[in-house]
Amino acid sequence: xxxxxxxxxxxxxxxxxxxxxxxxxxxxxxxxxxxxxxxxxxxxxxxxxxxxxxxxxxxxxxxxxxxxxxxxxxxxxxxxxxxxxxxxxxxxxxxxxxxxxxxxxxxxxxxxxxxxxxxxxxxxxxxxxxxxxxxxxxxxxxxxxxxxxxxxxxxxxxxxxxxxxxxxxxxxxxxxxxxxxxxxxxxxxxxxxxxxxxxxxxxxxxxxxxxxxxxxxxxxxxxxxxxxxxxxxxxxxxxxxxxxxxxxxxxxxxxxxxxxxxxxxxxxxxxxxx
Amino acid sequence: xxxxxxxxxxxxxxxxxxxxxxxxxxxxxxxxxxxxxxxxxxxxxxxxxxxxxxxxxxxxxxxxxxxxxxxxxxxxxxxxxxxxxxxxxxxxxxxxxxxxxxxxxxxxxxxxxxxxxxxxxxxxxxxxxxxxxxxxxxxxxxxxxxxxxxxxxxxxxxxxxxxxxxxxxxxxxxxxxxxxxxxxxxxxxxxxxxxxxxxxxxxxxxxxxxxxxxxxxxxxxxxxxxxxxxxxxxxxxxxxxxxxxxxxxxxxxxxxxxxxxxxxxxxxxxxxxx
Numbered sequence: 001x002x003x004x005x006x007x008x009x010x011x012x013x014x015x016x017x018x019x020x021x022x023x024x025x026x027x028x029x030x031x032x033x034x035x036x037x038x039x040x041x042x043x044x045x046x047x048x049x050x051x052x053x054x055x056x057x058x059x060x061x062x063x064x065x066x067x068x069x070x071x072x073x074x075x076x077x078x079x080x081x082x083x084x085x086x087x088x089x090x091x092x093x094x095x096x097x098x099x100x101x102x103x104x105x106x107x108x109x110x111x112x113x114x115x116x117x118x119x120x121x122x123x124x125x126x127x128x129x130x131x132x133x134x135x136x137x138x139x140x141x142x143x144x145x146x147x148x149x150x151x152x153x154x155x156x157x158x159x160x161x162x163x164x165x166x167x168x169x170x171x172x173x174x175x176x177x178x179x180x181x182x183x184x185x186x187x188x189x190x191x192x193x194x195x196x197x198x199x200x201x202x203x204x205x206x207x208x209x210x211x212x213x214x215x216x217x218x219x220x221x222x223x224x225x226x227x228x229x230x231x232x233x234x235x236x237x238x239x240x241x242x243x244x245x246x247x248x249x250x251x252x253x254x255x256x257x258x259x260x261x262x263x264x265x266x267x268x269x270x271x272x273x274x
Numbered sequence: 275x276x277x278x279x280x281x282x283x284x285x286x287x288x289x290x291x292x293x294x295x296x297x298x299x300x301x302x303x304x305x306x307x308x309x310x311x312x313x314x315x316x317x318x319x320x321x322x323x324x325x326x327x328x329x330x331x332x333x334x335x336x337x338x339x340x341x342x343x344x345x346x347x348x349x350x351x352x353x354x355x356x357x358x359x360x361x362x363x364x365x366x367x368x369x370x371x372x373x374x375x376x377x378x379x380x381x382x383x384x385x386x387x388x389x390x391x392x393x394x395x396x397x398x399x400x401x402x403x404x405x406x407x408x409x410x411x412x413x414x415x416x417x418x419x420x421x422x423x424x425x426x427x428x429x430x431x432x433x434x435x436x437x438x439x440x441x442x443x444x445x446x447x448x449x450x451x452x453x454x455x456x457x458x459x460x461x462x463x464x465x466x467x468x469x470x471x472x473x474x475x476x477x478x479x480x481x482x483x484x485x486x487x488x489x490x491x492x493x494x495x496x497x498x499x500x501x502x503x504x505x506x507x508x509x510x511x512x513x514x515x516x517x518x519x520x521x522x523x524x525x526x527x528x529x530x531x532x533x534x535x536x537x538x539x540x541x542x543x544x545x546x547x548x
Contacts, residue, residue: 056330056395059337060348064358066544074334076437084338084435121330161358161546163350190543193467198543269464269472270340272435 014038019086022261027092029110034257035095036129043194043264043271045072045085045124046236047094048243049112049252052077055121057164061242062125064161068170068238070194072271073124073262080116082124084272086263090122096255103247108255115252127236127259128173130195130266134188140181143223150257151175152216153235157209158200160238165246171237172200174213176228185231194271201232208232218256288312293360296535301366303384308531309369310403317468317538317545319346319359319398320510321368322517323386323526326351329395331438335516336399338435342444342512344468346545347398347536354390356398358546360537364396365389370529377521382529389526401510401533402447404469404540408462414455417497424531425449426490427509431483432474434512439520445511446474448487450502459505468545475506482506492530 010031014022019039025031035044050058055077062069073085082088091113099107099115109115128151132142144151151173158170177185182202190198201208213230214221218237243251254260263273284305288296293313299305309318324332329351336343347359356362365387373381373389383389402425406416418425425447432444451459456476464472475482487504488495492511517525528534537547 052330056326056333056351059330059333060350063333063345063348064546071337074337076334077330193543269467272338 011037019261019263023088023093026095026261027089032095032110035259035261036257039261041266043072043085043262043266043268044127044129044259045262046127046240047090047097047252047254047260048123048125048239049090049120050123050243050248051117051250052119052121054165054246054248057166058123058243060163061160061166062123062239064163065170065238066193067197067200067234068160068236070126070196071123072126072194072264075122077121078118080120080122082122085124085260086273088260088262090260091116094254094258094260096258098253098255100244100248100251100253102249103244112252124260124262125236125239126194126196126271128196128233131189131192131233133266134192135185138184138188140177140185142175143226144175144220147223149220151219152213152222153218153237154205154210155217160242165248166242168242168245170200171217171235171241172208172232173219173235174205174216174222174230174232176222176226177231178228182229182231189233192267195266196234196236199231200234203229205230285311293535293537297362297367300369300535301363306369306384309533309535310531313535315540317346317359317536317540317542318401318403318533319536320401320514321364321371321526321528321534322397322399322513323364323394324397324517324522325391325524326393326395328439328520328522331440332397332517334437335434335440336397336513338437339444339512340467341471341474341508342434342510344400344470345397346400346468346538349396351395352392354394354396356396359398359534360547362534362536364534368528368532368534370532372527372529374518374522374525374527376523377518386526398534398536399510399513400468400470400545402470402507405463405466405507407540408466409459412458412462414451414459416449417500418449418494421497423494425493426487426496427492427511428479428484429491434516439522440516442516442519444474445491445509445515446482446506447493447509448490448496448504448506450496450500451505452502456503456505463507466541469540470508470510473505474508477503479504
């Protein structure tokens with residue numbers, strides 16, 4: 001099947017397929033689109049690839065900031081296979097990659113095999129899809145999903161715990177939750193530490209340095225007259241920002257929304273294939 | 275106060291004291307005993323100190339084996355302060371340390387300041403005290419606590435996921451749980467991923483390579499005619515074994531049962547001082 005010519009048709013065809021079929025399509029560059037909604041029930045992850053020289057500090061950064069940076073996988077130095085999350089070749093198994101040099105985006109590619117170096121270490125970090133699905137299954141409707149938009153994300157004054165060159169402010173995503181479901185949203189998301197866990201803040205946006213909810217730094221604005229309580233979760237843009245602001249000579253990330261689709265059950269209690 | 279002469283009196287005096295008082299007594303070598311029952315409500319942790327050259331592999335080992343190796347803190351290279359768990363000087367703030375050279379125990383010391391090197395990295399790993407307290411508070415009585423014994427621990431055929439020189443079999447601890455409380459024990463311990471989380475096995479000991487429950491590899495045997503279901507949790511002896519079997523030229527651990535007492539609330543959802 002050649003599905004590169006029509007991304008919409010690709011997605012519609014692929015969303016009913018198994019994770020093996022989805023990843024084969026991605027690996028062979030037959031699908032280069034966003035991954036939300038694909039391989040339902042499988043853990044998806046953010047990606048960061050760094051030279052080994054910075055890997056220990058980056059792992060420390062993740063350990064010290066587990067809510068924005070839930071580390072779900074790390075390769076051996078120079079090994080492009082991420083064995084613990086499935087038969088994953090990290091050089092080809094994401095639909096799209098961003099390549100950064102000295103902190104600046106220099107390329108967006110669909111395969112990075114030619115760029116792989118034997119001192120590279122790849123890190124997979126959990127994402128919000130998991131707890132969003134759990135919230136939806138519990139009857140808590142999420143506006144950005146209903147409207148098919150991207151969740152609004154904001155820079156905050158909450159500081160991360162620094163490790164080496166990695167630090168800076170935490171980025172959060174916001175979802176309006178009906179007041180009588182806020183405690184449920186807390187309890188449900190707390191069950192998924194691999195997917196940012198419980199919220200980091202509830203209610204007053206100004207208290208964490210957000211001047212105007214209508215003007216997110218990333219994603220789409222929330223509805224103008226949305227009802228409910230704003231609930232803020234730590235966001236995977238945080239480590240991406242930390243990596244970019246460290247201005248490493250070279251690093252590679254996933255292209256936003258183009259995630260690593262793993263073999264792992266997204267509701268597993270530890271993020272590993274059995 | 276001079277409490278080195280009578281460990282029993284020390285313990286009795288200290289168990290009513292604050293974490294600050296407990297750690298001061300330990301730091302000044304006025305208390306050199308076991309830490310179970312001290313500073314109630316504070317997270318206690320296992321310790322491993324390694325040269326930086328092995329730190330990335332050890333962090334990978336912890337990431338890949340989160341149930342036996344729940345990493346709750348890691349220092350910057352060469353920095354003896356573990357800032358994220360309190361005002362902790364890792365060279366003096368444990369009651370006793372074991373020093374290993376080429377995998378063999380060469381010293382037990384109450385302070386390692388003289389041994390500290392500027393390439394050392396210290397790792398703190400969560401321990402079972404947290405979920406044991408939660409089980410006890412839920413009315414699930416634990417035999418080894420009632421009888422004031424050490425929990426029985428066993429080598430198993432469950433393999434850890436290897437990282438560099440670190441690997442080997444998982445060690446588990448066993449607690450007999452009344453059959454009608456097993457699901458509660460699972461649910462309660464699952465809430466504490468920083469303290470080994472949910473059990474790794476329930477019931478048949480032979481299925482995980484344990485020939486005789488009456489003959490543990492570490493700790494005290496369970497009662498001969500104990501009732502209930504044997505429930506097995508991943509144990510912090512696993513990373514200690516992995517470090518020793520890697521036969522590193524040099525490493526330091528806590529002396530068993532002589533743990534790091536941190537400032538962190540043991541029921542916090544992430545292991546950090548606020």
